Amino acid sequence: MPRLHSTPAAPVARLPRRPAARWLTAALLLSLLGAGVYYARHTVQLNRYARRTWATLTHGGLTGREKTPLLAGFSVHGIDVSAYQGHIDWPEVARHAVRFAFIKASEGVRLQDPRFARNWREAQAAGICRGAYHYFSPNRSGAEQARLFIRTVPLGPGDLPPVLDVEAGQFHDVAVMRREVATWLRLVEAHYGVRPIVYSNHGFYRRHLAGHFDEYPLWLAHYEVERPTLPAGKWIIWQHSDEAYVPGIRGTVDFNVFQGSYAALLALRVPTPATAPAHR
Numbered sequence: 325m326p327r328l329h330s331t332p333a334a335p336v337a338r339l340p341r342r343p344a345a346r347w348l349t350a351a352l353l354l355s356l357l358g359a360g361v362y363y364a365r366h367t368v369q370l371n372r373y374a375r376r377t378w379a380t381l382t383h384g385g386l387t388g389r390e391k392t393p394l395l396a397g398f399s400v401h402g403i404d405v406s407a408y409q410g411h412i413d414w415p416e417v418a419r420h421a422v423r424f425a426f427i428k429a430s431e432g433v434r435l436q437d438p439r440f441a442r443n444w445r446e447a448q449a450a451g452i453c454r455g456a457y458h459y460f461s462p463n464r465s466g467a468e469q470a471r472l473f474i475r476t477v478p479l480g481p482g483d484l485p486p487v488l489d490v491e492a493g494q495f496h497d498v499a500v501m502r503r504e505v506a507t508w509l510r511l512v513e514a515h516y517g518v519r520p521i522v523y524s525n526h527g528f529y530r531r532h533l534a535g536h537f538d539e540y541p542l543w544l545a546h547y548e549v550e551r552p553t554l555p556a557g558k559w560i561i562w563q564h565s566d567e568a569y570v571p572g573i574r575g576t577v578d579f580n581v582f583q584g585s586y587a588a589l590l591a592l593r594v595p596t597p598a599t600a601p602a603h604r
Contacts, residue, residue: 388413390569394421398581400589402426404457404563407439409573414443414450416572423586424453426487429476432461433468436476444477453589455484457523458508462495466504470511479516481596484589486512487543489523490533498532505533509540518594521561526552541592543580556583560592 394401401421405412406428417425425447428437440456447454458473460466479486488508495501509520522537526546538558545563546552552562560583568579582589 386569386574388416388574389571391420391571392565392568392579395564395579395581398583400424400582400584400586402453402561402580402582403568403570403573404428404578404580405443405573407437409575409577410439411574412443412446413572414446414452417570418450418452420571422452422570424455424484424580424582424589426455426457426484426580429456429458430469430472431459433464433472436472440476453484453593455487455521457487457489459489460492460505460508462490462492462501462504464504466507467511469504470508470515473508473512474515479594481594483594485518485521485541485592485594486516487521487523488512491524491528491545493528501532502536505537509537516594523563526554529554545578559583 400423402424403417403422404426425443427440427443427447429440429444430436444454444456456473456477456479458469460469473486477486488505490505505522509522512520519540521541521543522533523543524533524545526544529542529544541561542554542559543561543563544552544554544559545566546554547563547565549564552559561580562583563578563580565579567576569575570577570579
């Protein structure tokens with residue numbers, strides 16, 4: 325038989341690599357690099373968002389008996405609440421070392437917290453030292469907001485001082501915002517006869533309030549730190565967590581500590597009017 329010779333196969337033509345594929349690969353790599361850099365710079369905050377999202381998604385599975393350990397180094401612990409916490413079992417809260425509670429009363433010029441009256445009444449009945457706070461709207465009249473708070477809160481002797489929550493950053497002029505804050509503080513102090521407390525978070529305070537309201541006690545929110553970076557002499561209450569669990573509350577709640585003894589906390593309360601001496 326004649327010998328067969330193999331014919332070399334024709335070379336397979338390679339398709340040119342598409343420029344679009346190269347751009348897509350480069351964009352993907354840059355995106356991953358950018359995401360990594362962003363995560364590295366904002367790890368703490370992103371992890372907080374992830375935990376809060378998880379807590380929200382699993383809220384239906386909570387029992388109201390979950391408990392966050394008390395912060396070491398402090399003897400006086402407290403919470404602040406609003407309608408967001410829903411129904412609160414105040415006697416159960418009191419059994420777990422919560423000594424004080426600030427309760428949202430109002431916001432802006434019209435909004436009254438729908439659960440304020442019940443929380444106000446039941447916190448006192450459970451033996452918890454109570455106070456009330458107003459969430460400040462920076463573009464509204466400080467006088468109108470003060471009047472709303474005064475109409476809402478029957479603050480009396482034995483209650484903690486009123487609190488102004490100043491943290492909303494959507495304002496047009498910082499000088500106007502400060503002026504309206506000063507108006508609220510002045511009117512509320514004149515009405516109740518006790519100096520209010522100013523609440524703010526660390527970043528907002530440093531940018532907009534530091535050096536302007538130093539005559540008022542400061543309640544500072546500062547998370548994911550061992551201690552606030554502000555000097556201890558600048559603040560009296562530290563909100564160290566906004567995702568804590570306290571038995572009696574189904575879901576997360578803000579956790580706070582008072583810088584001082586329980587007797588020092590009680591000394592802040594609205595005083596009992598002095599009784600005038602009887603004339604003989």
